[in-house]
Amino acid sequence: MASLEQTESTFRSDEFLKKLRARDHSAISELVHCYTRQLFRASMGMGFDKNAANELTQSVWATFFEAVSKFEGRAHVRTFLFRILYNKASEMRRDRNRFDSPDPVEEVLEKRFSAAGHWIKPPADPEGFLTGSELLGTIEKCMERLTDSQKMAFSLREIEEKDTPEICKILGVSVTNLGVLLYRARNRLRECVEGKGIRQGE
C-alpha cells in the first residue's frame, strides 16, 4: 500500500491533474478518500462542531470540483483544498477583518514581567499544569476564543503538522504574520487554560 507521501506525490503529476480535469472517477475517488478526513479534522480543529464541519467539508469539495477545470497545478492540490477550506470557514464566520486586530493577550503577557524583565509569576511545572478530568473540555472552550485565523494556523501547524511555506500559502500570510498568529494562538490558549484554574501547584 502506498504511503501518504507517495500518494501525494502522484497528485502532483500532470497525468493525475489531467484525469481530474476530465473528471475521471478513479482519480476523484482517490483524492476524496485521501483528503476528506483531513478537511473534516481541520474544520473541527478550527472549532466547528460536527454538523458545521460536515457542511464545510462538503462545501470545499463542491467548490473544488467547480474550479478544478481551471486548476493549473502551480500549488499542490492539498494546498488548494486547504485554501478553499480557509476561505469557506472565514465566510462562515464572517470574521475576515479580525485578522489584524490587536490582541489583548499581548498585554496579559507583558504583565507577567517586571520592569527589569524578570518573571513576576513564574510558570508552573508543565507536568502539573494540565491535570484534571475537565482538561479536554477546558481546552475545547478555550480554543473557541481564538480567532479563525489563529485557530487555522494552530490547527495546521500543531494538528496537521504542515510546514511553514504551505501554511503561509493556505492562509495567504507572510512568514512573519504566521509567527504572530501562532504566538498569539498558543499564548491565548495558555492564558485561558490557566485562567480556568485547572493548573496545580505554583
Next chain:
Amino acid sequence: MRRAELRLHLMMCEHCGRYKSQLQTLARAAVRLLDRRIQESEDDIKKIEEEVIDRTKKTG
C-alpha cells in the same frame, strides 16, 4: 545583539523553559482532544466521501 541576549536568556531560563513546555503540553492535549472527536466521527467522514463521489458521478 539584543536578539543574541534574548536567545541566550531563553536557553538558560528555567521559567521560560517551563513556559515553553506548557505551550507544548497544551498543543499535545489539543491534538488528543481532536483525535478523540475524530474517532467519534468516522461514520460521518465515510458518509461525506460517499456523497461527494456520488455527486461528482451524477454531475459528470
